[in-house]
Amino acid sequence: MNQDYAVQVTHLTKKFKDKVAVDDVSFNIYRGEVFGLLGPNGAGKTTTLRMMTTLLKATSGHVTIFGHDVAKESSAARAMFGLTGQYASVDEDISARENLMIFSRLNGLSRAEAKQRTTELLTEFSLLESADKTISDFSGGMRRRLDLAVSLITRPALIFLDEPTTGLDPRTRTQMWETIRKLVAEGSTIVLTTQYLDEADELADRIAVIDHGKLVKIGTPASLKEQVSQSKLSLSVADSNQVTEAKDIVTTHLKSATLIDQTTILAPFDDSNRLTDILMDLRAKQISVSHLSVQEPTLDDVFLNLTAPTHN
Amino acid sequence: MEIKQTRSNLIMNTATMAYRNLLKTVHNPDRFMDVIIQPVMFMMLFGYLFGGAIAGGVKAYLPTIVPGILIQTMLSAATGSGAQIREDLDSGVFDRFKSLPMAHIAPLAGQLFADSLRLLIATITSLTTGYLMGWRPDVGFQWIIVIALLAIFMGWAISWVFALFGLLAKSATMVQSISMMGMMMLSFLSNAFIPIHTLPKFMQVLANLNPITFVITAIRQILANGAWTSESLIVLAFGIGIVVVFAPLTVWAYNHNN
Numbered sequence: 001m002n003q004d005y006a007v008q009v010t011h012l013t014k015k016f017k018d019k020v021a022v023d024d025v026s027f028n029i030y031r032g033e034v035f036g037l038l039g040p041n042g043a044g045k046t047t048t049l050r051m052m053t054t055l056l057k058a059t060s061g062h063v064t065i066f067g068h069d070v071a072k073e074s075s076a077a078r079a080m081f082g083l084t085g086q087y088a089s090v091d092e093d094i095s096a097r098e099n100l101m102i103f104s105r106l107n108g109l110s111r112a113e114a115k116q117r118t119t120e121l122l123t124e125f126s127l128l129e130s131a132d133k134t135i136s137d138f139s140g141g142m143r144r145r146l147d148l149a150v151s152l153i154t155r156p157a158l159i160f161l162d163e164p165t166t167g168l169d170p171r172t173r174t175q176m177w178e179t180i181r182k183l184v185a186e187g188s189t190i191v192l193t194t195q196y197l198d199e200a201d202e203l204a205d206r207i208a209v210i211d212h213g214k215l216v217k218i219g220t221p222a223s224l225k226e227q228v229s230q231s232k233l234s235l236s237v238a239d240s241n242q243v244t245e246a247k248d249i250v251t252t253h254l255k256s257a258t259l260i261d262q263t264t265i266l267a268p269f270d271d272s273n274r275l276t277d278i279l280m281d282l283r284a285k286q287i288s289v290s291h292l293s294v295q296e297p298t299l300d301d302v303f304l305n306l307t308a309p310t311h312n
Numbered sequence: 313m314e315i316k317q318t319r320s321n322l323i324m325n326t327a328t329m330a331y332r333n334l335l336k337t338v339h340n341p342d343r344f345m346d347v348i349i350q351p352v353m354f355m356m357l358f359g360y361l362f363g364g365a366i367a368g369g370v371k372a373y374l375p376t377i378v379p380g381i382l383i384q385t386m387l388s389a390a391t392g393s394g395a396q397i398r399e400d401l402d403s404g405v406f407d408r409f410k411s412l413p414m415a416h417i418a419p420l421a422g423q424l425f426a427d428s429l430r431l432l433i434a435t436i437t438s439l440t441t442g443y444l445m446g447w448r449p450d451v452g453f454q455w456i457i458v459i460a461l462l463a464i465f466m467g468w469a470i471s472w473v474f475a476l477f478g479l480l481a482k483s484a485t486m487v488q489s490i491s492m493m494g495m496m497m498l499s500f501l502s503n504a505f506i507p508i509h510t511l512p513k514f515m516q517v518l519a520n521l522n523p524i525t526f527v528i529t530a531i532r533q534i535l536a537n538g539a540w541t542s543e544s545l546i547v548l549a550f551g552i553g554i555v556v557v558f559a560p561l562t563v564w565a566y567n568h569n570n
């Protein structure tokens with residue numbers, strides 16, 4: 001048992017009949033870090049999280065939470081964390097206030113403490129105005145916020161969030177990120193799952209990429225991105241006679257460029273400042289550009305890159 | 313503020329869970345409609361339609377069907393527990409309950425305690441409808457209370473069976489349709505509405521084996537004699553037996569629901 005770890009996962013495996021949903025996954029999560037589990041649909045993120053949070057028995061392997069084995073000391077482990085599941089785990093038929101009161105009481109708070117905590121959380125999550133509406137009238141974002149508020153009742157040192165922003169609009173998503181950052185600032189350890197590279201990049205100190213139940217790669221966002229194919233610049237010229245000239249300009253600035261058709265040039269693009277230089281040179285040579293785009297690496301690229309067999 | 317967690321307390325957790333289920337009902341009063349409409353509808357339909365044919369009059373038929381419909385309503389209210397539990401399990405709220413450091417059985421127990429309110433309402437509705445239609449038992453009011461409590465207890469015991477079914481079944485719809493059929497079979501293939509001796513031989517065998525028949529007989533005897541009979545003791549013991557067997561099974565299924 002290591003005191004620096006909030007969570008230790010060792011050789012964790014889950015089989016559903018023949019299907020191996022999580023396959024021999026091991027990692028450690030440090031106290032105070034934001035740990036992202038990144039993977040596409042069906043990768044095994046939820047299954048891993050459910051095993052970590054005592055909801056699902058592992059087929060084999062171990063998980064400890066602050067040193068407590070989730071299988072052997074499940075109550076002790078449960079007292080250590082808050083969980084926000086992938087699907088809303090609040091009561092639809094009752095109000096936000098009632099939800100918070102009930103979950104506070106179930107968490108062992110006295111009636112007075114529960115009342116106080118409920119008001120605090122409603123205020124903190126800007127839900128005070130809708131506190132007495134039933135959840136079925138809530139928007140997706142409000143529901144998510146309430147869900148998170150419920151997980152924070154006991155101010156747990158460790159918080160699990162399963163896809164906290166899936167299905168939220170961009171603005172609500174940014175708000176959720178803000179909330180998560182605030183929790184981090186207060187010193188919580190956070191384990192979150194996501195399908196989005198930018199979200200993991202934005203929030204996580206370390207990311208574990210999983211696919212088909214296997215841990216593909218673990219590291220800081222920066223180290224992961226190094227493995228990922230870079231952004232690409234795609235540039236088309238209006239006049240196909242000028243394409244070679246344009247290609248030379250792009251090559252000077254970006255080191256390499258390929259012609260993919262009569263008018264389009266594709267080049268690896270890692271320094272955004274270069275774009276102005278390229279455009280200025282093109283202008284100087286009076287080459288007119290008909291189309292220009294920068295393609296960010298997608299999650300698909302990450303997986304292709306990380307899961308592709310290495311040739312050399 | 314430092315939050316200290318008191319040790320998980322089964323009784324308090326169960327009370328909170330029962331409160332939750334009651335709140336759900338307060339926000340959705342239609343959850344009570346089935347246990348109110350069903351006994352009224354059946355009592356009037358059966359009383360006025362078949363009263364004359366079976367007993368020569370509504371009034372003469374009431375001592376037969378009031379206990380019959382009372383128990384049928386208990387059965388049907390008990391089936392509701394199973395559907396409710398299945399719905400809860402599918403909704404993700406149970407995941408939250410399970411991840412809390414609280415008594416594991418509390419969500420189940422809370423559900424089943426809150427359901428006794430449904431049973432109480434169903435009982436009051438059944439007996440009141442009977443009274444309004446002219447049902448006047450010869451025994452004192454205390455015996456009415458006794459049969460009401462016995463009916464509620466039996467309904468509550470049976471709700472553990474349906475809760476187990478709710479836990480094991482695949483979907484809430486499946487729970488509802490199968491429970492509905494079970495409820496129909498059990499209540500019609502019994503002495504709830506008709507004297508058993510009028511049935512074909514093989515059906516008589518089934519009806520006489522039907523536990524619902526025993527419960528209804530026990531209640532009729534208490535109402536006829538104003539006394540606690542040995543039949544009613546057997547029925548009570550049977551009810552306790554159901555709880556003793558099914559409560560642990562249900563809790564076990566609940567804990568192994570992954």
Ligand SMILES: Nc1ncnc2c1ncn2[C@@H]1O[C@H](COP(=O)(O)OP(=O)(O)OP(=O)(O)O)[C@@H](O)[C@H]1O
Nearest residue numbers: 016019021039040041042043044045046047048086
């Ligand atoms: N109870 C279950 N029984 C059988 N198979 C399951 C069960 N739960 C999950 N699986 C399978 O395990 C695999 C991993 O599922 P999981 O829900 O962990 O994926 P995920 O990464 O959370 O995906 P998503 O992004 O869609 O939430 C999937 O192929 C899924 O079909």
Ligand SMILES: [Mg+2]
Nearest residue numbers: 045046047086
């Ligand atoms: Mg998932």
